[in-house]
Amino acid sequence: MQPTDTRNNPEYxxxxxxxxxxxPAHTPVPEYIRLIAAGRYTDAYMLNWESNVFPGILxxxxxxxxEPACRRGRLEGEEEPVAICRLKRVAADYKEMSKIKAQLxxxxxxxxxxxxxxxxAGPASLTVARDLAPLGYTLHLYDEFPRGGGMMRSQIPAxxxxxxxxxxxxxxxxxxxxxxxxxxxxxxxxxxxxxxxxAIFIGTGAPQGRDLSLPGRKEGDTRIHIGVNWLASVAFExxxxxxxxxxxxxxxxxxxxxxxxxxxxxxxxxKVVVRSPFEEMKASPWEKExxxxxxxxxxxxxxxxxxICRDGSLQAMTFDRVKAVYDEPEKRxxxxxxxxxxxxxxxxxxxxxxxxxxxxxxxxxxxxxxxxRTQLPIINPDTxxxxxxxxxxxxxxxxxxxxxxxxVAHGHQAAISxxxxxxxxAVSDRLPPxxxxxxxxxxxxxWRYDSEIAPDERYVVxxxxxxxxxxxxxxxxxxxxxxxxAYAEAQRCLNCDVQTIFTENRCIECDACMDICxxxxxxxxxxxxxxxxxxxxxARADNVTQDLYVSAPLKTQRVMVxxxxxxxxxxxxxxxxxxxxxxxxxxxxxxxxxxxxxxAPDLIxxxxxDS
Numbered sequence: 001m002q003p004t005d006t007r008n009n010p011e012y013x014x015x016x017x018x019x020x021x022x023x024p025a026h027t028p029v030p031e032y033i034r035l036i037a038a039g040r041y042t043d044a045y046m047l048n049w050e051s052n053v054f055p056g057i058l059x060x061x062x063x064x065x066x067e068p069a070c071r072r073g074r075l076e077g078e079e080e081p082v083a084i085c086r087l088k089r090v091a092a093d094y095k096e097m098s099k100i101k102a103q104l105x106x107x108x109x110x111x112x113x114x115x116x117x118x119x120x121a122g123p124a125s126l127t128v129a130r131d132l133a134p135l136g137y138t139l140h141l142y143d144e145f146p147r148g149g150g151m152m153r154s155q156i157p158a159x160x161x162x163x164x165x166x167x168x169x170x171x172x173x174x175x176x177x178x179x180x181x182x183x184x185x186x187x188x189x190x191x192x193x194x195x196x197x198x199a200i201f202i203g204t205g206a207p208q209g210r211d212l213s214l215p216g217r218k219e220g221d222t223r224i225h226i227g228v229n230w231l232a233s234v235a236f237e238x239x240x241x242x243x244x245x246x247x248x249x250x251x252x253x254x255x256x257x258x259x260x261x262x263x264x265x266x267x268x269x270x271k272v273v274v275r276s277p278f279e280e281m282k283a284s285p286w287e288k289e290x291x292x293x294x295x296x297x298x299x300x301x302x303x304x305x306x307x308i309c310r311d312g313s314l315q316a317m318t319f320d321r322v323k324a325v326y327d328e329p330e331k332r333x334x335x336x337x338x339x340x341x342x343x344x345x346x347x348x349x350x351x352x353x354x355x356x357x358x359x360x361x362x363x364x365x366x367x368x369x370x371x372x373r374t375q376l377p378i379i380n381p382d383t384x385x386x387x388x389x390x391x392x393x394x395x396x397x398x399x400x401x402x403x404x405x406x407x408v409a410h411g412h413q414a415a416i417s418x419x420x421x422x423x424x425x426a427v428s429d430r431l432p433p434x435x436x437x438x439x440x441x442x443x444x445x446x447w448r449y450d451s452e453i454a455p456d457e458r459y460v461v462x463x464x465x466x467x468x469x470x471x472x473x474x475x476x477x478x479x480x481x482x483x484x485x486a487y488a489e490a491q492r493c494l495n496c497d498v499q500t501i502f503t504e505n506r507c508i509e510c511d512a513c514m515d516i517c518x519x520x521x522x523x524x525x526x527x528x529x530x531x532x533x534x535x536x537x538x539a540r541a542d543n544v545t546q547d548l549y550v551s552a553p554l555k556t557q558r559v560m561v562x563x564x565x566x567x568x569x570x571x572x573x574x575x576x577x578x579x580x581x582x583x584x585x586x587x588x589x590x591x592x593x594x595x596x597x598x599x600a601p602d603l604i605x606x607x608x609x610d611s
Contacts, residue, residue: 001530001559003552006501010435013587015547016564017497019084022069024409026591027051029066029084030497034449036090037490039483042099044091051591052088053127053173053408054152056165059089060478061156063284063403071494074566080458082492083481090486092165100172105134107176112136114422117197119186122150123404124203124395126173127411128418131594133176135419140197141178144185145236148174151205151396152404154232155254157261158474189362189391199390199418202377203407206396208358212249212351216307220314220349224307227258227352234261234473243347244268247317249304250352251281256288258350259296264473271297271344273304273317275334277324290477293463294470303334305341307349316345355401366391376400383427384414392418415594436588440498444575447584449498451571454491495569499587502560504551506581509558513573513582514538519566522573527559537561
């Protein structure tokens with residue numbers, strides 16, 4: 001193998017920080033966890049705010065792509081990653097509000113002469129506004145609902161996301177001088193373009209819930225509801241009750257929100273009916289756990305057949321029992337078991353079988369091309385610019401149903417594009433990410449970070465009493481970590497952003513680092529192909545998604561090979577090395593954003609000498 005080029009390849013060490021690499025917005029997870037462990041909650045909040053914009057919201061509702069990537073979950077004898085998402089909430093819960101507002105970007109009173117329209121007040125549009133407002137742009141925000149937040153407000157129940165948290169973080173952005181047009185449904189993009197905006201960003205989400213075309217659908221229409229629309233009606237208090245017997249069709253997070261909301265509005269016998277097996281449901285594991293804890297029944301392997309209406313009203317639904325058959329590992333078919341249909345009595349049915357983006361208000365003569373199959377706009381995946389150069393998309397409107405953190409990532413990149421477009425610069429020209437390596441040495445065996453590996457298992461977030469939450473849909477279920485528990489959970493982090501840096505010309509090949517490594521991830525051996533090396537390291541490196549760190553040839557012509565997959569970043573190799581060939585250096589990686597004023601709390605003293 002060729003020596004690993006860590007100097008000219010900024011993504012190498014980024015990939016080693018598995019949690020940050022997996023996060024669509026590339027939030028510097030280990031650093032904000034260290035800030036929490038140090039009790040610096042406000043700094044941790046602002047570090048999050050710089051990347052993901054909504055720390056309090058995401059600390060409660062994020063889909064957590066970072067956690068499956070967490071190296072802690074790969075340790076022998078452990079399966080649980082660090083509670084990254086819930087630690088983000090800790091920063092929001094314990095921050096000092098007075099200090100937050102003082103650190104928000106300054107908004108210039110003199111504008112730059114460019115005006116941008118933002119359609120939809122969800123996370124993508126709000127992120128664009130947050131990034132462009134400090135640059136002097138005039139921003140007009142349009143949304144059909146009376147308050148900002150988009151789908152975060154209309155589809156996430158208050159028992160998961162309190163309105164106070166949502167209002168606070170949305171208002172940080174609206175207070176940047178955004179001109180809000182709420183209760184304003186944009187009926188025509190052509191008309192909006194005639195206003196003369198310099199650019200238009202469309203972040204309208206995926207507002208159209210899918211329906212089921214089954215016998216009895218029209219007859220039972222008054223008691224059959226599209227899940228996303230029903231949740232919005234509950235959020236804005238147009239609906240305050242439901243029948244005692246409720247069937248929810250679908251196995252995703254929207255279905256879980258529907259069934260738990262129905263429980264709080266008077267439903268007593270609530271059944272979630274899903275076509276797939278339980279383990280293959282699209283809902284997040286914790287969402288399924290919370291639903292089951294609230295006495296929701298989940299019936300798997302049932303395919304809907306018919307709405308049963310008698311005397312002009314909905315009475316029941318029938319389902320076919322199915323089983324999953326796999327032609328290939330990733331190719332599943334559902335086949336009937338040929339048993340008699342199952343009839344489930346119900347007063348109301350909530351359909352939560354998927355969502356689609358909907359653009360009936362976008363005329364097809366404007367130069368915006370749409371994919372014939374998905375009906376989504378054709379956009380540049382890097383710039384989020386459509387085939388109409390003035391129009392940009394982001395969030396679910398750009399790629400179909402995803403999640404909040406993906407919408408935020410889209411918003412950051414779209415803001416760069418809009419800024420460059422409005423300034424007459426090439427939209428496709430993007431600056432590389434900012435990277436830096438910072439020495440951690442304080443003494444021979446002392447580091448600026450806590451390198452000891454805590455043996456604790458993952459801590460469980462406490463919940464409100466069941467009797468309390470069942471009678472009020474606005475009572476938050478999760479209570480969050482207290483300060484002591486947050487510190488203990490933060491100590492489980494392996495500090496994967498503090499990298500092991502190897503300097504060949506200092507190495508005397510004593511093998512002391514190899515002997516002391518607790519996971520046997522370091523090997524000195526003859527070079528070979530990657531496949532060859534992976535098979536003959538001290539511990540086999542079978543996870544090919546993780547890189548091998550390979551040195552240049554040493555004096556004996558051996559090479560140092562380190563398997564990044566199981567490294568604990570414990571610093572024992574650097575402490576044991578008699579010549580300082582190993583060093584621990586924090587790797588700072590910041591995705592380029594249009595926002596010029598960035599917040600960088602000084603957790604670890606910066607040493608630029610060898611950066």
